[in-house]
Amino acid sequence: MFMNFRRIRKCQCVQLLTTCLVLCVVMVCWDELDHQVVSHVRSYTYRYLVNSYDFLNSSFSLSSSRHNRREGYYDADGGLENYPYLINHPGKCGGAGGEGRGRDDVLLLLFVKSSPQNFERRQAIRDTWGNESFVWSELGASVRLLFALGVHPDARWRSRMQRALLQEDQNYGDLIQQNFLDTFHNLTSKLVLQFHWGHEYCRQARFFMTADDDIFVHMPNLVKYLRQLLSSQSVAKGLWVGHVHRGSPPIRRKESKYHVPHELYPWPSYPDYTAGAGYVVSGDVAAKIYHATLLLNSSMYIDDVFMGICAEAMGVSPQEHMYFSGEGKTPYHPCIYNHMITSHGHATDVRSLWQAATDPSVSGNSEGLLNNIYCTAVRVSLLCLPYYQKTYPCKAAFT
Ligand SMILES: *[C@@H]1O[C@H](CO)[C@@H](O)[C@H](O)[C@H]1NC(C)=O
Ligand SMILES: *[C@@H]1O[C@H](CO)[C@@H](O)[C@H](O)[C@H]1NC(C)=O
Ligand SMILES: *[C@@H]1O[C@H](CO)[C@@H](O)[C@H](O)[C@H]1NC(C)=O
Numbered sequence: 378m379f380m381n382f383r384r385i386r387k388c389q390c391v392q393l394l395t396t397c398l399v400l401c402v403v404m405v406c407w408d409e410l411d412h413q414v415v416s417h418v419r420s421y422t423y424r425y426l427v428n429s430y431d432f433l434n435s436s437f438s439l440s441s442s443r444h445n446r447r448e449g450y451y452d453a454d455g456g457l458e459n460y461p462y463l464i465n466h467p468g469k470c471g472g473a474g475g476e477g478r479g480r481d482d483v484l485l486l487l488f489v490k491s492s493p494q495n496f497e498r499r500q501a502i503r504d505t506w507g508n509e510s511f512v513w514s515e516l517g518a519s520v521r522l523l524f525a526l527g528v529h530p531d532a533r534w535r536s537r538m539q540r541a542l543l544q545e546d547q548n549y550g551d552l553i554q555q556n557f558l559d560t561f562h563n564l565t566s567k568l569v570l571q572f573h574w575g576h577e578y579c580r581q582a583r584f585f586m587t588a589d590d591d592i593f594v595h596m597p598n599l600v601k602y603l604r605q606l607l608s609s610q611s612v613a614k615g616l617w618v619g620h621v622h623r624g625s626p627p628i629r630r631k632e633s634k635y636h637v638p639h640e641l642y643p644w645p646s647y648p649d650y651t652a653g654a655g656y657v658v659s660g661d662v663a664a665k666i667y668h669a670t671l672l673l674n675s676s677m678y679i680d681d682v683f684m685g686i687c688a689e690a691m692g693v694s695p696q697e698h699m700y701f702s703g704e705g706k707t708p709y710h711p712c713i714y715n716h717m718i719t720s721h722g723h724a725t726d727v728r729s730l731w732q733a734a735t736d737p738s739v740s741g742n743s744e745g746l747l748n749n750i751y752c753t754a755v756r757v758s759l760l761c762l763p764y765y766q767k768t769y770p771c772k773a774a775f776t
């Protein structure tokens with residue numbers, strides 16, 4: 378009896394100790410756990426149960442005195458900043474510099490977000506998927522490619538860098554630069570630059586795309602897709618397509634690049650938005666976003682999220698396309714090349730991928746039942762098995 382009692386006490390002791398240990402571990406890892414689990418649960422709950430982002434309208438709208446101000450004003454924090462152009466090409470989309478490529482029929486205005494020092498990335502894009510002449514001669518589509526830039530953030534490098542940029546622009550005439558520091562936290566200014574330039578100089582473009590300078594765009598597939606959209610007019614309106622993030626929580630960990638403080642965004646969940654790596658909007662949506670940038674506080678420095686806020690305020694929602702990638706890099710295989718639109722993380726292999734993905738034998742080989750079965754099997758093995766890094770969702774294998 379006495380022994381039993383002591384054993385129970387011992388058991389309880391062990392239990393207590395274990396509980397303490399677990400609690401300690403939880404407390405030590407709380408930040409991680411909070412980020413991984415709690416904030417996602419809260420965010421998804423909000424997104425899928427409440428799903429009302431009406432607060433964005435009022436919380437982000439600028440006070441009415443600011444509404445009436447027109448283009449070209451400055452504001453230190455959050456008001457629309459329209460920095461002056463340092464390099465510009467007003468005629469690029471038509472006008473005098475249109476080179477007779479059908480000035481009024483621009484299928485796509487394509488902005489690549491670049492940084493002053495990324496000369497090589499820009500050159501690789503010009504030589505491959507951004508080659509306007511190739512798209513015109515091989516696909517018969519009129520595309521305008523421009524690079525959006527700020528100025529080099531380091532004052533010691535700036536003037537040398539600027540001279541090199543002017544030289545580069547003399548050769549290619551495709552840089553658009555405004556006078557803001559080209560930093561991560563100024564990406565929203567870069568977004569505003571793109572929509573304002575488009576509104577001012579290229580309103581006739583049917584579609585507008587914005588992309589990172591380390592992505593790969595399968596231009597033939599993209600042009601084909603956009604033409605399909607155009608052929609059924611109803612679909613080509615109100616379009617915003619890309620890799621959609623639904624119900625993403627703001628990241629509160631201070632160490633993260635994407636950290637957003639409570640004061641800036643107190644709510645548990647962002648509105649839906651597409652990954653900034655590359656997305657397409659139709660001309661009417663581009664105009665709406667332009668107007669939203671005039672009405673809303675642009676202090677949200679994550680540009681994709683700011684785009685989501687603008688779209689939400691204008692009643693536009695994004696749609697998913699399985700072959701627009703978010704973070705991931707495409708698996709290299711002809712059975713993928715037939716479908717892919719964008720792929721992320723190609724700083725160095727753009728040229729080889731372009732060679733492989735646009736090889737005439739790739740599209741030539743895609744017919745026939747046997748080939749279809751073979752390609753589906755290959756895609757299942759590349760996209761659905763867990764060992765491969767995710768780019769496109771598993772269901773993309775069955776298209
Ligand atoms: C924009 O929002 C930020 C952060 O919420 C705030 O500090 C700033 O004053 C706002 N700017 C304007 C012009 O309303
Ligand atoms: C761009 O495409 C045209 C037409 O296909 C081709 O002649 C030209 O060499 C290409 N330019 C580059 C830099 O590859
Ligand atoms: C953004 O650019 C402006 C203008 O050059 C600069 O004053 C500001 O410090 C930059 N902001 C960040 C966060 O780099």
Ligand SMILES: *[C@@H]1O[C@H](CO)[C@@H](O)[C@H](O)[C@H]1NC(C)=O
Nearest residue numbers: 430431434689690691692693
């Ligand atoms: C407010 O948001 C809704 C969609 O949530 C939108 O339809 C409406 O036009 C917005 N109003 C203003 C004034 O921005």
